[in-house]
Amino acid sequence: MGLIVACIFILIGILLITLMRRLINIESIRKIKLIIAIYAILLLVATIYVGVFKPDVVPMTKQEKNTIVKENTDFLERAENGQLKGKEETFFVKTFTTDVPNNKLFITSNTVSDIGQIIIYMNKVNTEKRVVEGTVYHTNAYYLSLQLNESQPFVKVDGKTPSTITIHGAREIDKRFRVATDTMPLFPFNPPYFKGYSKSYSLILPGYTIIDLKVPRGVKVKDFNKLIVQK
Amino acid sequence: MLTDDIAHRGEVKELFTIKVESHIRAFFHLILIELVFICLTIGNGTIADSDSVGNLNITFIFSMPVIAYVFSLFWIFAISLKMPSNEVINTSAKGFSVRAHLLADFLLLLVISLTIGLTMLLSNYLEIMLVDLLKQDSIVMGYTIWNAPSVFLANFLTMSIVAFSVGCLGYALHALYHASLPLFILLVAIVLLPINYYIDSLYGFLRNGIFSQEALLFNLPFLGLSLLCIGLVYLMRNKQEVKG
Structure with missing residues (x-):
């Protein structure tokens, strides 16, 4: 089946190229x-x-909305208190920038990050590791900012920003993956989330969005990238 | 005075129409860019049978629309560099004042920027529609023009303003290059040196600004840059006109 679809895409590509050559x-x-x-x-x-x-917007009663908001608040509180320590998984981080005066770390990733406490292992030429801890206070499909618990000289290693870091920390609750975002990027790329798993719940509120996603059967939670919302 | 103003407005309008006609191909190229990137977005995904949900599982990479937008920024930059010396315009729009030319050019850049902003946003929906028709019931929607028009508006304004400032920068660089080469080199060096030194901070500002909700604060420097470029070009052209 995959091969057939791939062939169809190749054919469409050839047709488009032919069409474009004529159009140009x-x-x-x-x-x-x-x-x-x-x-x-x-x-x-x-x-x-x-x-x-x-x-997209799921019609909800005021009562339901209040419940969800409360649940989310509790969830965030627990996250802030470090009570959501779950299974640790590595996932790839694309880029990161730092805000030194405010002791914050900004990361872009090809994954959705978890809300909660995370530990960052910084590798410099695979020889040096430093562990810093902080609380994620802002996350969405491909952006995360982390408020560090205390001022740590992680920003520069030997005067240079490390080229790679690995984040450990993933969480699974009842085979559901919760994505809570407090903002959406000001770009055309605010998701549509494409993926082969279903949305069990979605709520868009002023200021943030909560989306619960069911983990598909047969997908192992450790396969983090497979679970993750892309786009 | 009033009649002068009306005559000038008519002149700009006429010139603007000529310029739009001359650059109609540019709009067509923008469509091509978007179509190519829509195809790449779909085609670049991992196409495989899903072993979990029984449907076709297509993984999309999120960075494609970003690349499309960056590509369109390069494209508007190229257009703005070419714009003042476009042969078609020079032959068909002779006899107009320098001020009218400048106004029409910047108006055209504004229209192109707004087109980039709008079509880039809406082309995402086209992509969604195509994927949805192919995949069926596998898309979880995020913010759209329907459920969050304010976010759409903020996106639209940010994209258009950034594109416009890039266009103005290209236009100003071209004018500066023709006005005085040493001054051009000096200015580019003055601008590039701090950019090179503060590249990390600049990158951080861009990234944080793009992903924050402070749309106004993010856009203000770009608006400032646009106004600076417009002012610079106006001064240079005015000086050239007086000399001429």
């Missing part, structure tokens, strides 16, 4: 205007499609 040679302004108009209509149709066929 277009000289008539009228034809270009027509293509622009068609594209605009296509975008409009897609926007309507997303709005009509993919409504």
Whole structure:
């Protein structure tokens, strides 16, 4: 099945390239205007499609909302107190930046990070490891900021920012993965979350979003990247 | 005075129309960029049978739309570099004042920037639609124009303003290069040296600004940069006109 779909994509690619080669040679302004108009209509149709066929906000009663907000507050409190220490897993971190005066660490990852206490092992040429602890106070699909518990000279190692770090810390609750975000990035890339697992709950509130995702059967929790929301 | 103003406005409008016609191909290229990246986003994913949910499992990489946007920034930069010396415009739009040319150029850059902002955002929906039609019931939606219009607006403004400032920068660099090469080299060196020194901080500012909700604070430096470029070009062109 995978091979068939791959072949279909390759065929679509070849068709598109052929089409583009023809389109690029277009000289008539009228034809270009027509293509622009068609594209605009296509975008409009897609926007309507997303709005009509993919409504996201789950209608909820005020009571339900209050319950969820309370649950989330408790959850965050427990996270802040370091009570959510779960199974430790390594996942890949793409980049990270630091805010030295405020003792914060900013990380981008190809994964959704967990809310809670995490430990960072910093590797410098695979020889040096330092352990720092802090609390995640801001996270979303590919961004995380960590408030360190105390001022630590982790930012520079021998005057240079380390090139790699590994984060340990993943959590699983009843085969569900909770994503709580307090913001969404100001870019076009605020997720649509694509993945082969289903959303069991989603709530968009002013200021933050809570999404619970069911872990698909057969997927091991240790396979963190498979569970993670991408895009 | 009033008649002068009206005449000038008419002049800018006419010139703007000519310039839009001349750059219509640029809009078409933007569509091509978006289509290519939509295909790459879909095609770059891992295509495999899902052993867990029974549906087709496509893993998407999130960075593709970011690359598409960065690509479009390079594209607007290239357009703005070419814009003042575009041969088509020079031949078909002769006889207009320098001020009218400047206004029309910046107006065109603004329109292109707004187009980038809007189409980049909406092309995501096109991508979602295509994936949804292919995959069926496997997308968990995030913020969209429907459920969070304020986020959409903030995204749109940020993307457009950043694109506009990049366009203005290209335009100003071109004007500066033609006005005085030594001054151009000096200014580029003055700008590049601190950028090189503070690259970490700058990167941090960009990243933190992009992902924070402080849209206004993030956009202000870019608006400032745009105004600086517009002012710089206006002064240079004005001086050239007086000399001429």
